[in-house]
Amino acid sequence: MSGGAGYQLQQFIPFSSDVYLRLLERIGETYWPWHIATLLLGVIVLLLALRHKASAGCMLLAPLWLFVGYGFFLQHYAELNWAGNYIGYAFIAEALLLLCIALSGKGLAKTAPDKRPAVVIGLALALTGLVGWPFIGLLSGNSSFQAAVFGIYADPTAIVTLGLLLIMLRGWLLWLSAIIPLLWLVVSGLTWWVLLTPQ
Amino acid sequence: MHTRLSRRQSLKLLGAAVAAGLLPSLPVVATPALVSAADKSPAVLLRKPIGKQGNTLPVIGMGTWRTFNVGSDPKLLDARTQVVKAFFELGGGLIDSSPMYGSAPDVMGYALRKLGIPDSLFSAEKVWSPAGGSAREQVAELKKRWQVAQFNLVQVHNLTDWREHLAALQQMKAEGSLGYIGITTSHGRRHQELEQIMTSQDIDFIQLTYNITHREAEQRLLPLAQEKGIAVIANRPFDGGSLIKGLQRRGESLPDWAKAECGCTNWADFLLKFIVSHPALTCAIPATTQVAHMQENMSAGHGPMPSASARKRMQRYFAAL
Numbered sequence A: 001m002s003g004g005a006g007y008q009l010q011q012f013i014p015f016s017s018d019v020y021l022r023l024l025e026r027i028g029e030t031y032w033p034w035h036i037a038t039l040l041l042g043v044i045v046l047l048l049a050l051r052h053k054a055s056a057g058c059m060l061l062a063p064l065w066l067f068v069g070y071g072f073f074l075q076h077y078a079e080l081n082w083a084g085n086y087i088g089y090a091f092i093a094e095a096l097l098l099l100c101i102a103l104s105g106k107g108l109a110k111t112a113p114d115k116r117p118a119v120v121i122g123l124a125l126a127l128t129g130l131v132g133w134p135f136i137g138l139l140s141g142n143s144s145f146q147a148a149v150f151g152i153y154a155d156p157t158a159i160v161t162l163g164l165l166l167i168m169l170r171g172w173l174l175w176l177s178a179i180i181p182l183l184w185l186v187v188s189g190l191t192w193w194v195l196l197t198p199q
Numbered sequence B: 001m002h003t004r005l006s007r008r009q010s011l012k013l014l015g016a017a018v019a020a021g022l023l024p025s026l027p028v029v030a031t032p033a034l035v036s037a038a039d040k041s042p043a044v045l046l047r048k049p050i051g052k053q054g055n056t057l058p059v060i061g062m063g064t065w066r067t068f069n070v071g072s073d074p075k076l077l078d079a080r081t082q083v084v085k086a087f088f089e090l091g092g093g094l095i096d097s098s099p100m101y102g103s104a105p106d107v108m109g110y111a112l113r114k115l116g117i118p119d120s121l122f123s124a125e126k127v128w129s130p131a132g133g134s135a136r137e138q139v140a141e142l143k144k145r146w147q148v149a150q151f152n153l154v155q156v157h158n159l160t161d162w163r164e165h166l167a168a169l170q171q172m173k174a175e176g177s178l179g180y181i182g183i184t185t186s187h188g189r190r191h192q193e194l195e196q197i198m199t200s201q202d203i204d205f206i207q208l209t210y211n212i213t214h215r216e217a218e219q220r221l222l223p224l225a226q227e228k229g230i231a232v233i234a235n236r237p238f239d240g241g242s243l244i245k246g247l248q249r250r251g252e253s254l255p256d257w258a259k260a261e262c263g264c265t266n267w268a269d270f271l272l273k274f275i276v277s278h279p280a281l282t283c284a285i286p287a288t289t290q291v292a293h294m295q296e297n298m299s300a301g302h303g304p305m306p307s308a309s310a311r312k313r314m315q316r317y318f319a320a321l
């Protein structure tokens, strides 16, 4: 991580792992007990998606992206990273896109979810993000306020959303709406990689 | 930075400078008779000259990359304030930050509000294109964040848009709204371009990576800086931490001669004294989150310093590790 390429990457990660974990903890403390509501909303969206009510699903998903864009990125993450504002606006743009899809009905799957690979993978991703993700943090020794809950934290929100999109959408709108969650997951993965690489 | 010194302090300072071979025409020699290694009082922290007005800077400053980006976390804000407090108590001067470092300039503002602004502070900031706005706007914004009336030094970060930024900084310097101007790079990048800037532009400081494992600057940039009277700040003195933490993790022991020849009692001493004893180097700016590490780092700024032959020995010893 000490080479030029490493430095290029590090420019985007101007904080240490301790400080990042502490930020996640503070976000958890600030929004508690909203975690219960967002988690419940996630389960509802998954049920709607599985019952072929994709429009309602996208409609409920949109405010969560708005909340994470504002509450996670603009209010907190941007304190540590100059790029945080841009990422926050990207999350808000995703919220608008989901809203447009819900209102226009474009890109929604025409058939009910069956056992196609996209649906199976989507379900697995959604369950991982909703149920598995908070436990990963807890098992690796983080405090309960660092438990990454869907709708509050960016990582599980992006993972669950990717899963839900695979179940609910088809065609180019599926790909378009997957760009921001996918990009964030790449950024987040690189962030943890840089932070956890020993100096 | 204010340089109000008593006669006694001035004599001590002169002695310290001589001891470390810091006066321009003198070789780098350690003279324990003039400055005892045990005398770690702030007054004898070694200083080197900057600019043409006879000002000087302590040879150890501090960086803020990553270490001071703690946002608005009250616990961490207070912890970093303690690090700055120790820095000032130990005679520290230069603090380096950048708009690239997230909340670090605000954290400095917090610390200075709590501690007050000591005369010894030498505030060093940067302009950096991705932060947005002109150099003038960035400096104005950063002054508010640090809560200082003026910066002692403003540098162009990583040579970004340096023509435009440097022109603006030169103008601001001429107007008297900042002290010195400079330009930075790191990781050995764009040295050729930096050399061109040093030859063609009127700058007071350069900042680059120089440590016992990264000595590329010795070839051309350091001699050129000496020739042109440009002060040099060494960033990444511990190579981002990997150097010192690696030595400590592996339990490498310090050679006995390092203590005898240049008063090194730990690896921080060894690594930092190696850097600041280069005749062209003005100061090194290690960053830390810990008061104990700050104390170690500041202690390296006291004489005796390695002589030219001791520096060679240090390099050989290190290469063989």
Ligand SMILES: NC(=O)c1ccc[n+]([C@@H]2O[C@H](COP(=O)([O-])OP(=O)(O)OC[C@H]3O[C@@H](n4cnc5c(N)ncnc54)[C@H](OP(=O)(O)O)[C@@H]3O)[C@@H](O)[C@H]2O)c1
Binding pocket: A199, B062, B063, B064, B065, B066, B067, B096, B097, B157, B158, B184, B185, B186, B207, B234, B235, B236, B237, B238, B239, B240, B241, B242, B244, B245, B268, B285, B286, B287, B288, B289, B290, B292, B293, B294, B296, B297
């Ligand atoms: N282009 C540029 O302008 C540029 C580029 C790079 C750096 N810089 C400047 O140069 C400064 C220094 O570089 P850097 O921060 O990248 O790296 P560095 O100072 O070489 O290393 C910092 C690391 O060293 C550790 N450390 C410090 N003192 C120690 C001690 N006595 N014992 C053990 N570990 C110690 C710190 O950890 P602990 O917190 O545990 O002490 C920290 O993680 C930066 O902060 C920045 O201001 C500028």
